[in-house]
Amino acid sequence: MIASFTEALDFLYSTLPMYQRVGASAYKKDLTNTVALCEALGNPQYSFTSVHVAGTNGKGSSSHLIASIVQEAGYKTGLYTSPHLKSFTERIRVNGKEVSEDFVIGFVNRMKRVLDRVKPSFFETTVAMAFDYFAQQKVDVAVVEVGLGGRLDSTNVITPVVSLITNIGYDHTDMLGDTLEKIAFEKAGIIKPGVPVVISERQKETTNIFLTKARECNARIHFAQDDVSIIKTNTVYQVSGGGKARISDINLPLAGNYQAKNLCGVVKVIDVLNAVGFTITDHQLKGGIENVLVNTGLKGRWQILGKQPLIICDTAHNAEGLREVVGQLAEQNYKNLYVVLGMVKEKQHDTIMRLFPQSAYYFFCQANIPRALDANELALKAKEFGLFGTVEPDVNHAIAKAKALAGPDDLIFIGGSTFVVAEINDL
Numbered sequence: 001m002i003a004s005f006t007e008a009l010d011f012l013y014s015t016l017p018m019y020q021r022v023g024a025s026a027y028k029k030d031l032t033n034t035v036a037l038c039e040a041l042g043n044p045q046y047s048f049t050s051v052h053v054a055g056t057n058g059k060g061s062s063s064h065l066i067a068s069i070v071q072e073a074g075y076k077t078g079l080y081t082s083p084h085l086k087s088f089t090e091r092i093r094v095n096g097k098e099v100s101e102d103f104v105i106g107f108v109n110r111m112k113r114v115l116d117r118v119k120p121s122f123f124e125t126t127v128a129m130a131f132d133y134f135a136q137q138k139v140d141v142a143v144v145e146v147g148l149g150g151r152l153d154s155t156n157v158i159t160p161v162v163s164l165i166t167n168i169g170y171d172h173t174d175m176l177g178d179t180l181e182k183i184a185f186e187k188a189g190i191i192k193p194g195v196p197v198v199i200s201e202r203q204k205e206t207t208n209i210f211l212t213k214a215r216e217c218n219a220r221i222h223f224a225q226d227d228v229s230i231i232k233t234n235t236v237y238q239v240s241g242g243g244k245a246r247i248s249d250i251n252l253p254l255a256g257n258y259q260a261k262n263l264c265g266v267v268k269v270i271d272v273l274n275a276v277g278f279t280i281t282d283h284q285l286k287g288g289i290e291n292v293l294v295n296t297g298l299k300g301r302w303q304i305l306g307k308q309p310l311i312i313c314d315t316a317h318n319a320e321g322l323r324e325v326v327g328q329l330a331e332q333n334y335k336n337l338y339v340v341l342g343m344v345k346e347k348q349h350d351t352i353m354r355l356f357p358q359s360a361y362y363f364f365c366q367a368n369i370p371r372a373l374d375a376n377e378l379a380l381k382a383k384e385f386g387l388f389g390t391v392e393p394d395v396n397h398a399i400a401k402a403k404a405l406a407g408p409d410d411l412i413f414i415g416g417s418t419f420v421v422a423e424i425n426d427l
Helices: 005-015 032-040 059-072 101-118 122-137 180-190 207-216 259-275 282-290 292-296 319-331 349-353 375-383 395-405 418-422
Strands: 049-054 077-080 092-094 141-145 162-165 197-199 221-223 228-233 236-241 244-251 303-306 310-313 337-341 361-364 389-391 411-415
Touching: 005 101, 005 122, 032 101, 032 122, 049 059, 049 180, 059 077, 059 141, 059 162, 059 259, 059 282, 059 292, 077 122, 092 122, 101 122, 122 141, 162 180, 162 259, 180 207, 197 207, 197 259, 207 221, 228 259, 236 259, 244 282, 259 282, 282 292, 319 349, 319 411, 337 395, 349 375, 361 375, 361 395, 375 389, 395 411, 411 418
Parallel strands: 049 141, 049 162, 077 141, 162 197, 197 221, 310 411, 337 361, 337 411, 361 389
Antiparallel strands: 077 092, 228 236, 236 244, 303 310
């Protein structure tokens, strides 16, 4: 009998393969295990309404925004996301409150025999745990973020009332395919018969993939950019639709420029939810956007950690996401730029290195996981692209060295990997 939260986590981490730590070997390319776990739990995924969110970039922010808006409208709202940054319990929330440690302990004890028999991955287990918790909590709706891909992702046992697919980019190409079309095909796997789907961003390589899948499923497809316009002025957003302004003066606390693309899809999802029976006013929509951090506890998206020097972290970890981040860095006013950079092994390192400015000084580090690219190897790769600096494997030691060098008018950026951001002490 497992008696403590620490024991429960040790069991989950040590006996179940975890993709975030070991990579592709933990990725199960079918839904068999998840189906078995859900059946053992009485299929809790059928007891609540859900919204399903997939995509390469933006799915985490979009999931948190949707959950915050629905919560603001008075619905009891579950939110499942991954990976966690600081605590395992971040993955499963109801109205912003993390799942209790006691529930995790109880779940592991109840399901231990089943877990020993099925031998699921860490992610498959956490998905089943989330669904069981949402059912127990009697949520009105759960926003469920896809872990990886879509078609074969463990979360794809749900039948949502609306699906959202955000940006498609080159990530996890070893498992999802080496073209945008192949990756989009995997993401399109969350499109269900008769269930409307929203596409946040039109991309020429992927549009026909989504249209074809929606046609096969007789699912109404909405390209958000066709119906919703987002205008950003400094840090204030305006939402327009149908040729007229709907909501003005929205103060989005997520500062990344890329959030405009996410907002477009989020707003359209709310419109679809209203069309299928929800009641969410524009006032509640605005409140949910502005209160997303308070309502959901989202961290790591263009998050400002300090001033004088300005310190910013971001969890962007692939070429498309980092292109947006580096572009926004170029818009900042600073004297010198210091970058604390770490990556995992399977990313497109050459493509990513080309994005970063040669004028910055780098501290090459590595997260404390097996997937992390060795900091010395990262420094050698960076040197090929004119990026120079110091090797300091420990993330927080690297940050301390950057702070020691930086003056009050300088900027320190920390990123390159979700797992680098996760290890920041001050996050």
